[in-house]
Amino acid sequence: MPTVEYKGKVFEVDEDGFLQAGLDAWCQEWVEYVKEQEGIQELTEEHWKVINILQDYYKKNGVAPMVRILSKLTGFPLKKIYELFPSGPGKGACKMAGLPKPTGCV
Amino acid sequence: MADEKVIEKLKELWTKYEEIDGKFDEEMDPVFKEPYYPGVAEKLFNPDKPMENRITDIGPPYFRQFLPPIIKKNYGKWVSHEIIQPGVLKYESETGDVIYVVRCGTPRLETTDYIREICDIADKYCDGYVRWTTRNNIEFHVDSEEKLKALIEDLKNRKHPNGSYKFPIGGTGASVSNIVHTQGWIHCHTPAIDASGVVKSIMDELFEYFGSHKLPAKTRLALACCLNMCGAVHCSDIAIVGIHRKPPMVEDDRIQHVCEIPLAIAACPLGAIKPATVEIDGQKKKTVRVNAERCMFCGNCYTMCPAMPIADGEGDGIAIVVGGKVTNRISPPKFSRVVIPFIPNEPPRWPTAVKWIKHILEVYSQHANKYERVGDWIERIGWEKFFELTDIPFTEKSIDDYRLAYTTYRTSTHFKFTKHIEIK
Ligand code: SF4
Ligand code: SF4
Numbered sequence: 001m002p003t004v005e006y007k008g009k010v011f012e013v014d015e016d017g018f019l020q021a022g023l024d025a026w027c028q029e030w031v032e033y034v035k036e037q038e039g040i041q042e043l044t045e046e047h048w049k050v051i052n053i054l055q056d057y058y059k060k061n062g063v064a065p066m067v068r069i070l071s072k073l074t075g076f077p078l079k080k081i082y083e084l085f086p087s088g089p090g091k092g093a094c095k096m097a098g099l100p101k102p103t104g105c106v
Numbered sequence: 107m108a109d110e111k112v113i114e115k116l117k118e119l120w121t122k123y124e125e126i127d128g129k130f131d132e133e134m135d136p137v138f139k140e141p142y143y144p145g146v147a148e149k150l151f152n153p154d155k156p157m158e159n160r161i162t163d164i165g166p167p168y169f170r171q172f173l174p175p176i177i178k179k180n181y182g183k184w185v186s187h188e189i190i191q192p193g194v195l196k197y198e199s200e201t202g203d204v205i206y207v208v209r210c211g212t213p214r215l216e217t218t219d220y221i222r223e224i225c226d227i228a229d230k231y232c233d234g235y236v237r238w239t240t241r242n243n244i245e246f247h248v249d250s251e252e253k254l255k256a257l258i259e260d261l262k263n264r265k266h267p268n269g270s271y272k273f274p275i276g277g278t279g280a281s282v283s284n285i286v287h288t289q290g291w292i293h294c295h296t297p298a299i300d301a302s303g304v305v306k307s308i309m310d311e312l313f314e315y316f317g318s319h320k321l322p323a324k325t326r327l328a329l330a331c332c333l334n335m336c337g338a339v340h341c342s343d344i345a346i347v348g349i350h351r352k353p354p355m356v357e358d359d360r361i362q363h364v365c366e367i368p369l370a371i372a373a374c375p376l377g378a379i380k381p382a383t384v385e386i387d388g389q390k391k392k393t394v395r396v397n398a399e400r401c402m403f404c405g406n407c408y409t410m411c412p413a414m415p416i417a418d419g420e421g422d423g424i425a426i427v428v429g430g431k432v433t434n435r436i437s438p439p440k441f442s443r444v445v446i447p448f449i450p451n452e453p454p455r456w457p458t459a460v461k462w463i464k465h466i467l468e469v470y471s472q473h474a475n476k477y478e479r480v481g482d483w484i485e486r487i488g489w490e491k492f493f494e495l496t497d498i499p500f501t502e503k504s505i506d507d508y509r510l511a512y513t514t515y516r517t518s519t520h521f522k523f524t525k526h527i528e529i530k
Contacts, residue, residue, distance in 0.1 A: 022362070
């Protein structure tokens with residue numbers, strides 16, 4: 001399994017850069033690291049709102065929310081979510097939040 | 107009356123097309139006029155600012171930019187067509203214009219070198235125009251008989267170094283045209299069989315049917331390497347689908363981190379998966395358990411959850427389904443049905459599967475009436491007769507047992523005695 005080192009921390013990731021140990025390995029440094037990877041200039045409160053909601057939903061339900069539910073819970077339309085996370089809610093926001101990589105016919 | 111309305115509507119559309127074309131001719135996207143510049147990505151893409159210079163939501167290029175002028179001119183005005191020989195069509199327009207089309211088989215997976223060769227041919231005979239069909243054949247259009255002759259001669263002589271035709275001509279009329287197929291072991295992670303390898307093996311064996319019209323009706327072959335059935339296997343005359351025969355493994359140590367467990371549970375069409383907890387190195391881990399008695403090895407759980415792999419060298423293989431069609435001609439569209447539940451994977455030539463497919467095709471060809479598709483023929487003679495004529499052993503695996511299964515049983519005393527029925 002490849003690892004990445006960032007600010008003294010070591011993360012085990014898969015080939016797409018998702019955390020192998022999921023939320024167990026998630027920390028502030030991980031967010032900073034993904035932020036750089038995703039070309040996000042600055043993490044705003046709005047970014048954090050999405051991350052927190054994703055994590056809460058995941059802890060409670062064991063799955064990532066459907067896009068419509070994410071929009072409803074955050075109050076952000078999909079367009080806004082893409083503005084915050086250019087790679088989108090799956091590849092961008094879920095990765096940053098430490099959720100498992102999206103599966104299925106994507 | 108209705109016809110007149112339709113024609114009115116079409117005329118309106120064509121006027122609109124002409125307006126749009128005019129606009130496109132004036133301001134055709136320069137991308138299509140300039141040679142491709144390979145450095146463009148590096149020049150425009152800055153990984154630190156991925157949203158800078160970003161172009162998005164532009165859709166595909168407008169198709170009419172790439173129509174041969176004669177086709178554009180006669181768009182919506184064709185009056186008749188004729189297959190003048192296998193693989194060669196002739197279209198006539200109400201304006202008196204005529205166009206010939208030569209259809210060639212392709213392997214679908216292609217190199218850029220091969221595509222460049224196609225472009226060279228198109229430049230030489232077709233003013234640079236060429237198209238692909240919905241079965242991944244190529245069609246070259248020419249506007250005169252001389253060009254047609256030269257083009258056919260040229261295509262016939264192009265071969266790969268090992269002897270295969272690069273551009274075999276055929277795929278029209280009552281033939282076996284190209285096989286619609288999928289990724290197989292070339293690119294997908296859920297296949298039970300390969301796609302390209304099996305397709306090459308079958309088409310080699312059925313090659314004579316590609317370049318001829320000797321079947322009762324066109325016969326559509328398709329292949330999908332797993333039950334996702336990407337493509338057309340569920341609605342083809344004869345089709346191949348990759349299947350598993352063993353339940354998935356569960357990787358308890360990592361499933362909790364790489365899978366959304368409720369998704370895996372909900373992915374199962376038979377409710378065979380339930381959540382579980384195990385202890386590994388003193389740590390409690392969330393996982394799932396599969397009830398092997400309920401599992402029918404569809405592999406859907408693996409699609410959703412990478413910690414439930416299912417592929418198995420010996421377990422995996424081919425199922426053959428027949429009798430599907432999508433057209434409404436004479437009879438309504440039909441689904442294809444399982445007649446051979448399992449044939450092992452035999453790379454690189456899959457001889458057993460190829461033998462059965464050829465055999466089914468030949469028996470159909472011998473017994474069906476003109477215009478009868480495989481499914482039409484079977485419905486006329488009855489499934490028991492199909493199994494008798496083809497010598498395919500009928501097994502319980504062909505008997506539906508999924509939810510609406512009842513509708514597929516025989517609720518009638520109408521049947522024919524066949525050799526399958528033993529009277530003791
Ligand atoms: S049929 Fe299955 S294995 Fe084949 S390409 Fe589609 S999803 Fe992949
Ligand atoms: S392979 Fe299919 S039937 Fe078996 S457990 Fe997975 S989803 Fe259920």
